[in-house]
Amino acid sequence: MMTRDPMLSLPVIDMTPLFGDDDKARQQVARAIDTACRKVGFFYVVGHAIPSQCLTDLEAESRAFFALPLTEKMQVAMARGGAAWRGYFPVGNELTSGKPDNKEGLYFGSDLPNDHPRVRGGWPLHGANLWPSKPAGLRNAVETYMTATTRAGQALLEGISLSLGLDRYYFLNTYTANPTVLFRVFHYPAEMPESWRESWGAGAHCDYGLLTLLAQDRYGGLEVKTPNGWIQAPPIEGALVCNIGDMLERLTGGTYRSTLHRVMNRSGHDRLSFPLFLDPDFAAEIVPLPRLARDHIDAPRWDGEDPHIFSGRYGDYLLSKVAKVFPTLGADHLEHGTTVSPEHQNKDFQPQ
Numbered sequence: 001m002m003t004r005d006p007m008l009s010l011p012v013i014d015m016t017p018l019f020g021d022d023d024k025a026r027q028q029v030a031r032a033i034d035t036a037c038r039k040v041g042f043f044y045v046v047g048h049a050i051p052s053q054c055l056t057d058l059e060a061e062s063r064a065f066f067a068l069p070l071t072e073k074m075q076v077a078m079a080r081g082g083a084a085w086r087g088y089f090p091v092g093n094e095l096t097s098g099k100p101d102n103k104e105g106l107y108f109g110s111d112l113p114n115d116h117p118r119v120r121g122g123w124p125l126h127g128a129n130l131w132p133s134k135p136a137g138l139r140n141a142v143e144t145y146m147t148a149t150t151r152a153g154q155a156l157l158e159g160i161s162l163s164l165g166l167d168r169y170y171f172l173n174t175y176t177a178n179p180t181v182l183f184r185v186f187h188y189p190a191e192m193p194e195s196w197r198e199s200w201g202a203g204a205h206c207d208y209g210l211l212t213l214l215a216q217d218r219y220g221g222l223e224v225k226t227p228n229g230w231i232q233a234p235p236i237e238g239a240l241v242c243n244i245g246d247m248l249e250r251l252t253g254g255t256y257r258s259t260l261h262r263v264m265n266r267s268g269h270d271r272l273s274f275p276l277f278l279d280p281d282f283a284a285e286i287v288p289l290p291r292l293a294r295d296h297i298d299a300p301r302w303d304g305e306d307p308h309i310f311s312g313r314y315g316d317y318l319l320s321k322v323a324k325v326f327p328t329l330g331a332d333h334l335e336h337g338t339t340v341s342p343e344h345q346n347k348d349f350q351p352q
């Protein structure tokens with residue numbers, strides 16, 4: 001049952017002070033983040049310093065891409081991106097909990113040249129983005145948006161460090177000096193054949209990493225599971241939706257929640273969304289914060305997994321997840337390359 005009680009809406013946090021030098025204001029933001037992360041693990045942010053033109057351009061270029069005939073979109077099909085995991089997937093190709101999602105999309109990430117040591121070393125999910133030749137402006141729009149949003153995400157992680165009583169640069173110094181950045185552009189069709197009517201645009205899931213920053217167009221459809229039931233996370237002009245991923249839940253012993261969410265586009269319009277995942281370095285070992293480490297094991301969660309008993313590097317966790325989202329690509333590209341060699345581990349890692 002969807003809960004429509006307006007009292008149960010997500011908080012809106014103005015993160016402007018995270019870019020300034022007023023310590024008191026910064027601590028206030030940190031407290032607001034703390035409350036939101038403990039209660040639901042979802043909140044909106046404004047004051048993120050991403051110019052609105054950035055998003056207007058990204059939306060226009062993305063709409064132009066998805067309006068192309070399928071054969072043109074398939075020029076950058078994910079199969080051509082190999083293990084770098086970049087490019088286009090058509091409606092129904094992405095699975096959540098084994099079921100096809102009613103959406104198509106483009107996958108991007110940190111754009112690494114072929115001579116980058118991790119690319120040369122054959123690391124999965126590392127490599128160059130696949131850029132479609134049309135529309136010509138998509139590349140610039142994606143790159144500009146990714147840069148601005150990663151910066152907003154790093155500022156938010158400073159707020160999250162403070163909210164946990166840690167040094168402001170804790171995450172930067174441990175997990176995100178060289179973050180795993182995944183960026184997706186999703187297109188949820190307006191019309192669907194009868195057989196798709198009951199399908200989710202994105203089935204219920206939790207995100208994998210530290211922090212997700214999501215821009216969405218004006219049509220809505222994102223739903224979040226709160227302790228009081230499912231609520232909608234409708235678009236708010238100029239605001240991003242932020243949520244906590246499994247690794248931040250694990251680091252904080254469950255104090256901060258990685259929360260189930262899902263998408264159903266009931267608007268009658270096709271819908272665009274733009275999630276950016278700001279995640280730990282692929283090679284970073286995820287070590288729970290001692291002060292918050294949990295001393296018990298919960299009942300299995302919705303997917304039968306417990307991120308708290310995962311041990312290893314973030315890349316291993318991510319690969320175990322993406323192999324389920326795209327089983328065919330997973331079988332083709334990931335069967336050998338799922339571990340991170342010791343010489344690439346994050347040497348500077350210092351848990352507190």
Ligand SMILES: O=C(O)CCC(=O)C(=O)O
Pocket residue numbers: 184186202207214216221222261262263273274275
């Ligand atoms: O499209 C949306 O609104 C949410 C997408 C999402 O949850 C995800 O990509 O993890």
Ligand SMILES: [Fe+2]
Pocket residue numbers: 205206207212261
């Ligand atoms: Fe998600």
